[in-house]
Amino acid sequence: MIEFFIIILIIVGVLSGSMAVLLLKKAASQYSLRVLFFRRIFWEGAGLFGLSLLLYVIVLQRVDISVAYPLSSISYLLTTMLSVKFLGEKMTTWKWIALAGVMAGVTLIAIGS
Amino acid sequence: MAEKSSLRTGFLLMIACTIFTSTGQLLWKAGALKISFSSPLTFFNLPFIAGCFLYVVGSLLLILALKRGELSVLYPIIATSYVWVSILAPFFFPTEVMNAWKWAGVSLILFSVCLLGWSSGIRKKQEDLQ
Numbered sequence: 542m543i544e545f546f547i548i549i550l551i552i553v554g555v556l557s558g559s560m561a562v563l564l565l566k567k568a569a570s571q572y573s574l575r576v577l578f579f580r581r582i583f584w585e586g587a588g589l590f591g592l593s594l595l596l597y598v599i600v601l602q603r604v605d606i607s608v609a610y611p612l613s614s615i616s617y618l619l620t621t622m623l624s625v626k627f628l629g630e631k632m633t634t635w636k637w638i639a640l641a642g643v644m645a646g647v648t649l650i651a652i653g654s
Numbered sequence: 655m656a657e658k659s660s661l662r663t664g665f666l667l668m669i670a671c672t673i674f675t676s677t678g679q680l681l682w683k684a685g686a687l688k689i690s691f692s693s694p695l696t697f698f699n700l701p702f703i704a705g706c707f708l709y710v711v712g713s714l715l716l717i718l719a720l721k722r723g724e725l726s727v728l729y730p731i732i733a734t735s736y737v738w739v740s741i742l743a744p745f746f747f748p749t750e751v752m753n754a755w756k757w758a759g760v761s762l763i764l765f766s767v768c769l770l771g772w773s774s775g776i777r778k779k780q781e782d783l784q
Contacts, residue, residue, distance in 0.1 A: 562720075562725065562729055563725065565716070565717060565720055566720045566725045569717050569718075569720040569721045570720065570721060574717075574718075577717070590713075610736070614733070617729065617730045617732075617733065620725065620726070620729045620730075621725075621726045621729070621730070623725075624724065624725040624726040624729075625726065628724070628725060628726075630724045630725065630726045632726065633773055635769060635770075635772075635773030636726065636727070636770060636773050636774065638766075638769065639730065639766045639767070639769040639770035639773060640730055640766075640770075641766075642762055642763070642765060642766030642769065643730045643733045643762075643763055643766045643767065643770075645762055645766075646733065646736070646758075646759045646760070646761075646762035646763035646765075646766060647733055647736055647759065647763065648759070649755050649756070649758045649759030649762060650736050650740055650755070650756050650759035650760065650763075651759075652755045652759075653753045653754070653755025653756035653757075653758075653759065654756070
């Protein structure tokens with residue numbers, strides 16, 4: 542059984558990772574590379590990215606890969622939902638199928654690990 | 655048309671990003687085994703530093719890629735890093751071996767990423783026609 546503490550770490554890690562790429566995407570499409578590194582939104586994204594990476598490493602030290610991989614692959618679903626909601630991106634049936642395939646593939650690797 | 659070739663560049667940049675970050679992760683792990691907290695100087699071992707460097711390069715490629723397409727298309731490509739890690743890990747760490755489950759997962763991820771690229775290409779075409 543995974544501890545409550547680990548579940549919290551995973552949830553915060555997945556949330557911050559998805560928020561991070563959303564902010565980085567916004568920053569990257571808004572600003573050129575020259576000014577990007579001087580914009581606050583970029584550093585907010587980069588900071589959250591670092592936080593999610595740190596939490597992921599902590600989780601991997603305490604939980605088996607076969608549990609950590611499938612849980613962290615939820616970030617693909619969350620990021621897609623955030624891009625639809627906040628960036629106005631459109632989904633198609635094929636894109637949903639591909640997303641489900643990616644998550645199933647990560648789960649298969651986890652089973653084999 | 656310009657949109658489509660830019661998406662292709664984004665795709666390739668994402669793949670390159672995952673190759674850099676997954677090699678970086680493997681080097682990190684190799685380096686982390688040499689680190690002991692009682693002597694902080696062990697943090698400055700070659701695999702660990704090289705791993706950090708590759709990770710930074712990978713992150714820059716991610717930024718460049720994000721300029722060139724939708725997040726819902728580009729982000730799931732990160733999952734190809736599981737493919738590289740699974741295939742490369744046995745060379746770094748002899749105890750980690752490939753098996754049928756891992757091969758099935760690797761194939762499914764690669765197939766899904768191709769599907770993602772193909773389906774977003776189709777939508778671009780439809781939008782161009784309208």
